[in-house]
Amino acid sequence: xxxxxxxxxxxxxxxxxxxxxxxxxxxxxxxxxxxxxxxxxxxxxxxxxxxxxxxxxxxxxxxxxxxxxxxxxxxxxxxxxxxxxxxxxxxxxxxxxxxxxxxxxxxxxxxxxxxxxxxxxxxxxxxxxxxxxxxxxxxxxxxxxxxxxxxxxxxxxxxxxxxxxxxxxxxxxxxxxxxxxxxxxxxxxxxxxxxxxxxxxxxxxxxxxxxxxxxxxxxxxxxxxxxxxxxxxxxxxxxxxxxxxxxxxxxxxxxxxxxxxxxxxxxxxxxxxxxxxxxxxxxxxxxxxxxxxxxxxxxxxxxxxxxx
Amino acid sequence: xxxxxxxxxxxxxxxxxxxxxxxxxxxxxxxxxxxxxxxxxxxxxxxxxxxxxxxxxxxxxxxxxxxxxxxxxxxxxxxxxxxxxxxxxxxxxxxxxxxxxxxxxxxxxxxxxxxxxxxxxxxxxxxxxxxxxxxxxxxxxxxxxxxxxxxxxxxxxxxxxxxxxxxxxxxxxxxxxxxxxxxxxxxxxxxxxxxxxxxxxxxxxxxxxxxxxxxxxxxxxxxxxxxxxxxxxxxxxxxxxxxxxxxxxxxxxxxxxxxxxxxxxxxxxxxxxxxxxxxxxxxxxxxxxxxxxxxxxxxxxxxxxxxxxxxxxxxxxxxxxxxxxxxxxxxxxxxxxxxxxxxxxxxxxxxxxxxxxxxxxxxxxxxxxxxxxx
Numbered sequence: 168x169x170x171x172x173x174x175x176x177x178x179x180x181x182x183x184x185x186x187x188x189x190x191x192x193x194x195x196x197x198x199x200x201x202x203x204x205x206x207x208x209x210x211x212x213x214x215x216x217x218x219x220x221x222x223x224x225x226x227x228x229x230x231x232x233x234x235x236x237x238x239x240x241x242x243x244x245x246x247x248x249x250x251x252x253x254x255x256x257x258x259x260x261x262x263x264x265x266x267x268x269x270x271x272x273x274x275x276x277x278x279x280x281x282x283x284x285x286x287x288x289x290x291x292x293x294x295x296x297x298x299x300x301x302x303x304x305x306x307x308x309x310x311x312x313x314x315x316x317x318x319x320x321x322x323x324x325x326x327x328x329x330x331x332x333x334x335x336x337x338x339x340x341x342x343x344x345x346x347x348x349x350x351x352x353x354x355x356x357x358x359x360x361x362x363x364x365x366x367x368x369x370x371x372x373x374x375x376x377x378x379x380x381x382x383x384x385x386x387x388x389x390x391x392x393x394x395x396x397x398x399x400x401x402x403x404x405x406x407x408x409x410x411x412x413x414x415x416x417x418x419x420x421x422x423x424x425x426x427x428x429x430x431x432x433x434x435x436x437x438x439x440x441x442x443x444x445x446x447x448x449x450x451x452x453x454x455x456x457x458x459x460x461x462x463x464x465x466x467x468x469x470x471x472x473x474x475x
Numbered sequence: 476x477x478x479x480x481x482x483x484x485x486x487x488x489x490x491x492x493x494x495x496x497x498x499x500x501x502x503x504x505x506x507x508x509x510x511x512x513x514x515x516x517x518x519x520x521x522x523x524x525x526x527x528x529x530x531x532x533x534x535x536x537x538x539x540x541x542x543x544x545x546x547x548x549x550x551x552x553x554x555x556x557x558x559x560x561x562x563x564x565x566x567x568x569x570x571x572x573x574x575x576x577x578x579x580x581x582x583x584x585x586x587x588x589x590x591x592x593x594x595x596x597x598x599x600x601x602x603x604x605x606x607x608x609x610x611x612x613x614x615x616x617x618x619x620x621x622x623x624x625x626x627x628x629x630x631x632x633x634x635x636x637x638x639x640x641x642x643x644x645x646x647x648x649x650x651x652x653x654x655x656x657x658x659x660x661x662x663x664x665x666x667x668x669x670x671x672x673x674x675x676x677x678x679x680x681x682x683x684x685x686x687x688x689x690x691x692x693x694x695x696x697x698x699x700x701x702x703x704x705x706x707x708x709x710x711x712x713x714x715x716x717x718x719x720x721x722x723x724x725x726x727x728x729x730x731x732x733x734x735x736x737x738x739x740x741x742x743x744x745x746x747x748x749x750x751x752x753x754x755x756x757x758x759x760x761x762x763x764x765x766x767x768x769x770x771x772x773x774x775x776x777x778x779x780x781x782x783x784x785x786x787x788x789x790x791x792x793x794x795x796x797x798x799x800x801x802x803x804x805x806x807x808x809x810x811x812x813x814x815x816x817x818x819x820x821x822x823x824x825x826x827x828x829x830x831x832x833x834x835x836x837x838x839x840x841x842x843x844x845x846x847x848x849x
Binding site: 368370371373374375376377378379380381384388389392393395 | 542543544563564565569570571573575577578579580581590591594595638639642
């Protein structure tokens with residue numbers, strides 16, 4: 168009897184070992200690529216900064232986190248609100264939100280148009296939508312820079328037709344950054360909306376018309392609710408990279424229209440304030456996490472809503 | 476039943492839907508496909524009218540033209556005498572029950588039923604009252620707040636019906652609404668649909684490929700094939716006096732025999748020579764012409780002794796199917812013939828394959844068929 172128990176225990180132990188072995192590659196990847204770096208960031212954010220960059224390990228300091236919100240006045244040592252940081256934080260959130268809305272406004276009709284074409288034409292349209300991805304982001308951004316510059320084709324054209332006599336300053340404005348963000352992230356909005364529209368039963372649209380709904384009402388009451396998961400997915404896919412965008416605000420926003428990504432880069436570079444950079448990174452991460460939680464809530468709402 | 480068979484005098488009969496020379500084609504040039512070819516039908520108010528035909532016959536196309544989802548290439552669609560062909564579906568007082576129900580998954584049962592009325596701008600209290608009334612009518616009161624994805628197929632069917640009936644349409648279109656249900660539920664829903672039609676008094680235009688369903692429910696049936704309407708009539712006319720071989724074959728079981736007209740035998744009756752015997756058949760024909768004769772399997776007595784004007788045949792097989800026994804027979808000219816006999820314990824006896832029998836056709840039950848439509 169006892170030998171049987173022993174055998175069972177041994178078998179159990181072997182099973183457990185095998186499970187851990189099978190899990191090991193995944194666990195290792197998660198630890199090395201995600202948990203590890205994040206822990207380093209967290210630790211760096213609560214250390215004193217080194218004079219020439221880096222941190223003084225072991226010297227605990229919350230200056231990094233403090234500096235996100237407040238800074239010491241260089242003349243009288245009083246604490247004042249770090250309005251430059253907060254402005255950049257606010258600009259990042261604002262630009263990312265506007266980008267999301269703008270890509271939705273442009274992307275939804277585009278996706279709807281493509282989804283209602285005959286099947287063989289649809290795939291050609293989707294190919295066209297994805298072609299910009301084949302070119303490097305930096306190169307595409309420089310192309311927009313060329314278009315918007317004071318000597319660029321848009322200003323030249325406007326001067327030529329006589330609408331203006333001096334070039335409009337378009338480059339290095341929030342508007343330019345926004346245009347760049349919308350252009351870059353538009354496909355990320357179109358693709359998920361398209362895929363949910365493509366799966367939609369177009370009989371529902373006919374049922375809507377049949378029940379006295381005009382085109383606009385069908386769109387509002389039937390099409391949009393039916394592809395809500397696609398709209399939410401697209402919004403998340405656009406918002407997350409847009410709020411952390413680095414290249415676009417750097418190239419199109421010049422030095423002064425920074426976003427979070429640029430501010431963080433600055434702290435690790437010229438600013439030599441690694442703890443602040445780490446703290447800012449974690450702030451960005453928290454905003455993205457909040458957005459993802461919203462996404463999970465919103466997309467699971469439809470599955471659990473049976474009978475409230 | 477007396478109400479259903481009662482035929483209103485022609486003077487009170489009002490048309491609900493009339494189509495005049497309706498034509499619908501797809502594609503162009505050599506690739507043109509004529510989905511509907513010169514269809515003219517007249518559907519009366521309060522009628523349960525069925526469009527019956529095999530898939531691809533154009534019945535759904537016709538329904539979609541009436542609903543307004545597609546527009547005719549040519550011809551008119553009149554609703555109470557007014558041409559509605561150019562109107563979009565949301566301006567037609569006609570509602571549709573879709574084959575896959577097309578319920579709005581993001582709305583509750585009650586919201587689905589109320590949708591049409593909400594779009595029409597009915598006041599809230601009126602919608603609430605009407606939704607409650609419709610829920611009662613289709614016996615779904617208990618499930619009003621459920622999501623449509625959380626109810627069974629039969630229940631979805633009822634919701635689709637209630638949703639289409641709620642805004643009080645003048646005509647209700649039903650596109651094979653029972654095809655997704657299992658046999659027993661389908662039978663129940665046939666009765667239910669007929670009850671709803673009688674209770675609401677709304678004109679029903681019902682599309683199906685199931686001839687049994689059509690016969691059971693309809694006031695009148697239009698049999699369609701290849702974009703054309705072959706015959707319009709009440710179920711008895713369609714079954715007993717089909718105009719051609721297609722209709723005869725499509726509706727019910729049939730034995731169709733090749734024959735030759737020998738002589739007149741009174742008004743509308745002819746002596747016809749088929750499979751070695753002379754029988755009397757009814758319909759239209761000219762003397763001496765080759766003709767087809769329709770005999771339904773249940774219109775035949777099987778005799779064991781030679782009888783004048785009975786067709787001699789050889790038993791090939793016998794299948795017991797509960798209420799009936801089906802006899803597979805071979806006639807003298809080699810043609811196959813099926814007979815259906817009602818079962819009863821005292822008549823129960825088996826016939827051996829190869830045995831000889833004589834088939835006596837019931838009086839007035841051999842029907843001459845017209846030339847087949849091409």
